[in-house]
Amino acid sequence: MKIVITGGGGFLGFKLAKALLARGRLTGPDGREQEISKIVLLDGAFPAAMPTDARLEAVAGDVSDASTVARVVTPDTGSLFHLAAVVSGAAEADFDLGLRVNFEGTRLLVAQLRQCARPPRVVFASSVAAFGGELPAVLDDGTIANPQTSYGTQKVIGEYLISDYSRKGFLSGCSLRLPTIVVRPGKPNAAASSFASGILREPLNGVISDCPVAPETGVWLLSPKRVTEAFIHAHELPASAWGTRRVLNLPGITVTVAEMIAAMGRVAGRQVMERVRYVEDERIRAIVRTWPARFETPRAIALGFQRDPDIETVIRDYIADENIRVA
Amino acid sequence: MKIVITGGGGFLGFKLAKALLARGRLTGPDGREQEISKIVLLDGAFPAAMPTDARLEAVAGDVSDASTVARVVTPDTGSLFHLAAVVSGAAEADFDLGLRVNFEGTRLLVAQLRQCARPPRVVFASSVAAFGGELPAVLDDGTIANPQTSYGTQKVIGEYLISDYSRKGFLSGCSLRLPTIVVRPGKPNAAASSFASGILREPLNGVISDCPVAPETGVWLLSPKRVTEAFIHAHELPASAWGTRRVLNLPGITVTVAEMIAAMGRVAGRQVMERVRYVEDERIRAIVRTWPARFETPRAIALGFQRDPDIETVIRDYIADENIRVA
Numbered sequence: 001m002k003i004v005i006t007g008g009g010g011f012l013g014f015k016l017a018k019a020l021l022a023r024g025r026l027t028g029p030d031g032r033e034q035e036i037s038k039i040v041l042l043d044g045a046f047p048a049a050m051p052t053d054a055r056l057e058a059v060a061g062d063v064s065d066a067s068t069v070a071r072v073v074t075p076d077t078g079s080l081f082h083l084a085a086v087v088s089g090a091a092e093a094d095f096d097l098g099l100r101v102n103f104e105g106t107r108l109l110v111a112q113l114r115q116c117a118r119p120p121r122v123v124f125a126s127s128v129a130a131f132g133g134e135l136p137a138v139l140d141d142g143t144i145a146n147p148q149t150s151y152g153t154q155k156v157i158g159e160y161l162i163s164d165y166s167r168k169g170f171l172s173g174c175s176l177r178l179p180t181i182v183v184r185p186g187k188p189n190a191a192a193s194s195f196a197s198g199i200l201r202e203p204l205n206g207v208i209s210d211c212p213v214a215p216e217t218g219v220w221l222l223s224p225k226r227v228t229e230a231f232i233h234a235h236e237l238p239a240s241a242w243g244t245r246r247v248l249n250l251p252g253i254t255v256t257v258a259e260m261i262a263a264m265g266r267v268a269g270r271q272v273m274e275r276v277r278y279v280e281d282e283r284i285r286a287i288v289r290t291w292p293a294r295f296e297t298p299r300a301i302a303l304g305f306q307r308d309p310d311i312e313t314v315i316r317d318y319i320a321d322e323n324i325r326v327a
Numbered sequence: 328m329k330i331v332i333t334g335g336g337g338f339l340g341f342k343l344a345k346a347l348l349a350r351g352r353l354t355g356p357d358g359r360e361q362e363i364s365k366i367v368l369l370d371g372a373f374p375a376a377m378p379t380d381a382r383l384e385a386v387a388g389d390v391s392d393a394s395t396v397a398r399v400v401t402p403d404t405g406s407l408f409h410l411a412a413v414v415s416g417a418a419e420a421d422f423d424l425g426l427r428v429n430f431e432g433t434r435l436l437v438a439q440l441r442q443c444a445r446p447p448r449v450v451f452a453s454s455v456a457a458f459g460g461e462l463p464a465v466l467d468d469g470t471i472a473n474p475q476t477s478y479g480t481q482k483v484i485g486e487y488l489i490s491d492y493s494r495k496g497f498l499s500g501c502s503l504r505l506p507t508i509v510v511r512p513g514k515p516n517a518a519a520s521s522f523a524s525g526i527l528r529e530p531l532n533g534v535i536s537d538c539p540v541a542p543e544t545g546v547w548l549l550s551p552k553r554v555t556e557a558f559i560h561a562h563e564l565p566a567s568a569w570g571t572r573r574v575l576n577l578p579g580i581t582v583t584v585a586e587m588i589a590a591m592g593r594v595a596g597r598q599v600m601e602r603v604r605y606v607e608d609e610r611i612r613a614i615v616r617t618w619p620a621r622f623e624t625p626r627a628i629a630l631g632f633q634r635d636p637d638i639e640t641v642i643r644d645y646i647a648d649e650n651i652r653v654a
Contacts, residue, residue, distance in 0.1 A: 003626055014407075091414030095495060132571065133570070133572055135537070136573060142469070142470075142471060143469075143471070144469060144471045144472070145471070146570060146571065147487075148494065150495065151493050153488070153490070153491035155488050156487055157484050157487050158490070160474075160480050160483055160484050160487075161480070161484070163473075163480070164474070164477050164480035166359070167475065168422060168477065199643070243460070244459065244460030244461060244472055244473065244475060245460055245461070254364070308469070
């Protein structure tokens, strides 16, 4: 079975690819377990240290380029994990760029998937940025998507496209609305949520981190480990599990910025937590303010998706997984 | 002020154009009333009897053709009423046609509207086909859109596009989810809801009408008169009235097929109601089954939108407006 991962050079896509290579096999929506013969990563750039694995192919290109999509999504494609996106801050700053990659890219992908020999499995990384405007204190599976960012809008449109293409039988898709992923390794990025990892990652590396939002700001979060598991679990669920609704709010935990920093102090010491400085950034605050922080996700739990036990475990897992030597 | 009406050759678009010509003036989202200098109707075909009015221009063309859209939506366009669509039954039967007109057409229109000298007012005719799947007995303003038709999906995607373009200030838009419009004059069309008018219109014209759904089937309906008023009312509401949510379920009334036929009997006589025959059509039933029949619409009522008083009034208005001589 051939698997395509868009955004495969990014942190999550690459982590997913490694997990899939380690597993070697994957079950599809029809319940059949198959050997993974090939994983094609599509992205603009890739990590310097790529695993040497005959099953792995990296294609440098743009998901909004029709010829690239046609070259990558060949008729033998069995599965697509669609993670590529222009992130929230960047899509807000450059509307046309977001529209091209997030909207047009998804449209091109689903159109190309109709050329596949068999309806492929599609797992789409959507986002809680789907929610915004006047929100209840606690969101649930019945809360309407009313995004107040272009990124959120483009994700929701992708959800509807994938749901309708699935209903028509062109593919077998589902959309997972990801919480903010914490702790994200690497460098800060243009996502408005970048701070949520930065206030842990940078101090653990001995670097000062500027936190653009207030200490009481709540973050609805999920760890890289759990979201990788969620992508694979979603892929392996039988098509019937989704019923008439192919969009799901993933489970997460609500942690305030202050709680995140305090947990880091308990795990790594007081001197580490003192490396966070509060430096207001109204542009970031304005975006983050539209995001919800508290959810109930009974449907995801019933479908077998898992949340992290607590923020301390998330921090300890990050230190272990990324071989961090706390400075 | 120049106004564009897509679907302007269709029944509703044409009725709206006549109402606007009769008014002569229209208030925009900024609260300024302006004289209507021009109304451009874009559609594939037009009624034989067009009013001779110097302000009226009919352009034959396709809303999914970029050059046509650029020709019609010129920079001096002040308002767009976007009513053009491939209807539900047709979009389900021909997925690519629906995608091209309903999805690509709307995308082209909003892109072209960014070229306008001032952000134009946009009133988009969406539909209760936005709803489907497992639904509560009574839907309300918080019910999530989960369409189970491609038409419904394409309408919802249009709503999200128009909301985001509005939030970005490129236009000032709103989307109205129309109930089934009853009584629609003219001929049956490919809409799955065509029967809802047909079971009244044909018998009143002395013609037998086949009803494809069961007598107890509920229909959430609004008259042509009220929906025309709703388009104009939505246009004239201040932009601030919409807040962060630019999508609205219009008010309507719930009437069963049996109640519609009985009301017709009271208005026009027993011999007229006997012209309805029940002839099951599983394709139509399967689509109509996914549509909701009962709503509460407190937000629309608070914003000043109006429902019809009852089905008898709807039938009497139709007979009067269309100069029907009951056969």
